[in-house]
Amino acid sequence: MDTKDSRNQFSRSLLRAIQEASPDGILVVDQHSQVISYNQRFLEVWQMEEQCRPDEQAMCQSLSEEPLLDSALRKLKNPDAFLQRIQELYDNPTLHDHAEIELNDGRTLDRHSTGLFDDQNNYLGRVWFFRDITRQKLNEALLQDLAWxxxxxxxxxxxxxxxxxxxxxxxxxxxxxxxxxxxxxxxxxxxxxxxxxxxxxxxxxxxxxxxxxxxxxxxxxxxxxxxxxxxxxxxxxxxxxxxxxxxxxxxxxxxxxxxxxxxxxxxxxxxxxxxxxxxxxxxxxxxxxxxxxxxxxxxxxxxxxxxxxxxxx
The missing domain is CATH 3.30.70.270 (Reverse transcriptase/Diguanylate cyclase domain)
Structure with missing residues (x-):
């Protein structure tokens, strides 16, 4: 294995390790809305069936974002607003996103997203982070109620x-x-x-x-x-x-x-x-x-x- 292949493999292994260690659900898509990778936590946060085998997640180059998006939309209280915001972010890659989204099962997810660019400022794709903050929101509501x-x-x-x-x-x-x-x-x-x-x-x-x-x-x-x-x-x-x-x-x-x-x-x-x-x-x-x-x-x-x-x- 030459040095370049070794470095590429190292980079992929490092990316997988970072993703799986993250408390956030992570989804990475390229400029064509093709899924590059996601971690196990992403599936758990969204309570989705796994779309590809775990050891192949970093290599899912041909996986379309649509099945994941369709599954997510069915779980949202306000899918239209969610879809509209996604379109805005894809239309303007320089936008950053931070929002709280409510699910039909009563949970609340914290969502972050940012565009990915190379050294020449060419758009490469977008990364999404999702975290279940339901317990935090309940505690905040309890504290607020105690104050009110x-x-x-x-x-x-x-x-x-x-x-x-x-x-x-x-x-x-x-x-x-x-x-x-x-x-x-x-x-x-x-x-x-x-x-x-x-x-x-x-x-x-x-x-x-x-x-x-x-x-x-x-x-x-x-x-x-x-x-x-x-x-x-x-x-x-x-x-x-x-x-x-x-x-x-x-x-x-x-x-x-x-x-x-x-x-x-x-x-x-x-x-x-x-x-x-x-x-x-x-x-x-x-x-x-x-x-x-x-x-x-x-x-x-x-x-x-x-x-x-x-x-x-």
Whole structure:
């Protein structure tokens, strides 16, 4: 074997070793969309039947890409977008690609692709990398949910509520809609914990939030901003609608005891209502301050009531 053949064989063996050691599924095609090589991981990631014997993978010069592509398209949630992007990449070899693609079986694949060029910048083909990132995506979703959802009540956390509320305020400013905010505080909640225990207190908050969610619209936002303090944002609502919603929440709370371990726990809630002025550079935090001021008035006037903000902070 001459030196050139020896080097070529060494290069092929090295390529095979690198491919099989890679955690990514790898597919290499030439400028005519003929498959040059792929590794075992590529077949596993795509859950495909092997197209040629493993020891011949680096030599599959005549294998068309079409069978592999057809098999992949049947597994995709959005095959048209996938096919369109492939065509874009083949039409413009200089493009690099990085995307996440969803499969019908619920898995998510991370996809990278780049063109291959020789020293004279002649296009030689393209290499594709695929990695199953389903577990990573699930963990990210879990962490995101922990950041967004109060672990006890399932309502929005303070931070996420403020984020969503700012988005709604921007939308209201864009389209000239009105926004209202309600702050709710469970009356004498410390006495509930002291008398019935913290488990019962937690049960009260969970049940009350469930009832409040049923009493408001689907596009209204409910968040927990303190221990027993909550807030509701009402997009596209005037003051009258906000007062009616707050009264509905107050009435439901007062009229339906929470049942816990054979005990009926009676609760009431005080509510403060304020509007957001989308024409005066108003902010969500400013509106919450006004609603909190109205809540203070409701408590000062005897609790279990709804008050609206009137005056200047």
């Amino acid at each position: 959802r109060d672990p006890l009540t399932g309502t929005m956390t303070r931070g996420y509520f403020l984020e969503r509320a700012e988005e709604e305020l921007q939308r209201a400013e864009r389209y000239g809609h009105t926004l209202a905010v309600i702050i709710l505080d469970v009356d004498h909640f410390k006495e509930v914990n002291d008398r019935y225990g913290h488990y019962a207190g937690d049960r009260v908050l969970v049940i009350l939030c469930q009832r409040w969610l049923e009493a408001i619209r689907n596009n209204d936002l409910l968040g927990r901003i303190g221990g027993e303090e909550f807030t509701i944002l009402l997009p596209q609502s005037d003051l009258q609608t906000a007062l009616q919603t707050a009264e509905r929440v107050r009435s439901i709370t007062a009229s339906q005891p929470v049942h816990s371990d054979g005990i009926d726990i009676n609760c009431t809630v005080s509510c403060g209502v304020a509007m957001l002025d989308n024409n005066q550079n108003d902010s969500v935090k400013d509106a919450l301050k006004r609603a909190d001021n109205a809540l203070y008035s409701a408590k000062k006037l005897g609790r279990n009531r709804v008050e609206q903000f009137s005056g200047v902070l």
